[in-house]
Amino acid sequence: MEFVEFSLERIQSLYENLVDHNLSDSGVHPYNLRELLTADQLEKMLEVELGYGWTNGSPELRTSIANLYKDRNADNVIVTNGSAEANILMVMAMLDPGDELIVVVPNYLQIWGFAKAIGVVVKELPLREELGWVPDLGDLEALISPRTKMITICHPNNPTGSLLPKEAMTQLVDFARKHDLWLHADEVYKGSELNGIESPSFADMYEKSIVTSGLSKALALPGLRIGWLVGPEKEIYRAWQGKDYTSITASAVSEYVADIVVQPGKREDILARSRRILNDNVGLLADWLNTNNNLFSCILPKAGGMAFVRYQMDINSSELVHRLREERSIMLLPGDVYGMDGFIRLGVGAPKSHIETGLHHLADFARSNF
Ligand SMILES: Cc1ncc(COP(=O)(O)O)c(C=O)c1O
Incomplete structure (x- = not known):
């Protein structure tokens, strides 16, 4: 059986654990078991x-x-x-x-x-x-x-x-x-x-x-x-x-x-936390896009853990992502993995401080190089 490389997953598997700020994830920052379960539920798990x-x-x-x-x-x-x-x-x-x-x-x-x-x-x-x-x-x-x-x-x-x-x-x-x-x-x-x-x-x-x-x-x-x-x-x-x-x-x-x-009940509590994280981060992204609208634009997500951001710089999306990883220790996903160069995918479910740092570096990198 001949597989086309699943480049979206491959690039994450190779690099996502090697950077300081991973913004390539598409979900919401995960729970640990202690946050998720009551003491009684944890005990029963044993x-x-x-x-x-x-x-x-x-x-x-x-x-x-x-x-x-x-x-x-x-x-x-x-x-x-x-x-x-x-x-x-x-x-x-x-x-x-x-x-x-x-x-x-x-x-x-x-x-x-x-x-x-x-x-x-x-x-x-x-x-x-x-x-x-x-x-x-x-x-x-x-x-x-x-x-x-x-x-x-x-x-x-x-x-x-x-x-x-x-x-x-x-x-x-x-x-x-x-x-x-x-x-x-x-x-x-x-x-x-x-x-x-x-x-x-x-x-x-x-x-x-x-x-x-x-x-x-x-x-x-x-x-x-x-x-x-x-x-x-x-x-x-x-x-x-x-x-x-x-x-x-x-x-x-x-x-x-x-x-x-x-x-x-539990599902609704978890979803409320997810929406809180996503709304906060999408708000940050919207402010950042306003400040950097000569370089980046995005139809903001209505759901899900990521934003698909169009950029104006004259660079291929995979090259952009690898340079950001090597020079700034930030991990994004290139539009190339979707066959859509000219875009980057940015996880908006990550902790706020990661998004802030990531967006700061992304704008700074773009301004310093283009
Ligand atoms: C749309 C979609 N489906 C399925 C998956 C696989 O997710 P998992 O196996 O972790 O549930 C992903 C992972 O990114 C996804 O984005």
């Missing part, structure tokens, strides 16, 4: 038996997750190792070589790359900057062929932080229904909407939808490695058959914590 458990996730946890959606039960859910595994299982369960997949781009690109590797034909529907990083759904019709099997979208979007207006979500569902297509949505950023109004889930809007989510981004717990897929029972069962090959099961300790975190 009793968790370290077996395999249910390889598709404990019925209790799957039921708790199902309750986040309308009319779903434990059989509509599989628990995975991060939303990354959920995305892989989704492709394995749903797509075959020769099928056509429409990917809304820019996008996290994991599904884009993995589907290509197994021989799926990938077509791209662009989010348009001039529309506020929303697609022109008129572009969709031209991408459809008799082999089109699925549309996949990352919503809220990585890397732009954009959201589809409710009417556009409905139009996308109507389009998929009209053409009898599967609709996959990676909703790992759902719940981080800066205005506090959580977007609906595509899982609640369409019978042929399959949705990825997890605890890593809006819920600020990437180290637990808990994600999930929610969808029709038959497709979820197929994903479970795939998991026999990928990882068998998720960690028993993480499942214990996850079942605390996805209870509505």
Whole structure:
């Protein structure tokens, strides 16, 4: 199997732990266990038996997750190792070589790359900057062929932080229904909407939808490695058959914590913290953009842990990122990893002091060199 290098992840894996200020993360600054759990919950964690458990996730946890959606039960859910595994299982369960997949781009690109590797034909529907990083759904019709099997979208979007207006979500569902297509949505950023109004889930809007989510981004717990897929029972069962090959099961300790975190009250507390951090940092970014508007511009994110910033300097985005890393010990992501030179991705979920320092260096670097 030939893989296109997943350069978004590769560059982070190589460098993110070697800099003073890592602004390449796309989530919200994580909790530690002591902050997250009560003394009683921590004590009970010591009793968790370290077996395999249910390889598709404990019925209790799957039921708790199902309750986040309308009319779903434990059989509509599989628990995975991060939303990354959920995305892989989704492709394995749903797509075959020769099928056509429409990917809304820019996008996290994991599904884009993995589907290509197994021989799926990938077509791209662009989010348009001039529309506020929303697609022109008129572009969709031209991408459809008799082999089109699925549309996949990352919503809220990585890397732009954009959201589809409710009417556009409905139009996308109507389009998929009209053409009898599967609709996959990676909703790992759902719940981080800066205005506090959580977007609906595509899982609640369409019978042929399959949705990825997890605890890593809006819920600020990437180290637990808990994600999930929610969808029709038959497709979820197929994903479970795939998991026999990928990882068998998720960690028993993480499942214990996850079942605390996805209870509505706790989930809302965590999301409130995420929104507080993101709103503070996006405010800082907005002030900085005003001061530096001759060099940088950005359609501010409406959700999610990152901003996609356009720059005016005459330098390739990968070169810019490597020079900032080497000369200033700051780590950003280049637009190149999305095939979009001229942009940098800046994590807005990092601690405020990191954002302040990072933005200071970025402007200073740009002024000193261009
Ligand atoms: C949109 C999206 N989906 C999935 C993932 C994978 O996340 P995890 O496996 O940590 O849940 C990421 C990570 O950046 C992401 O941005």
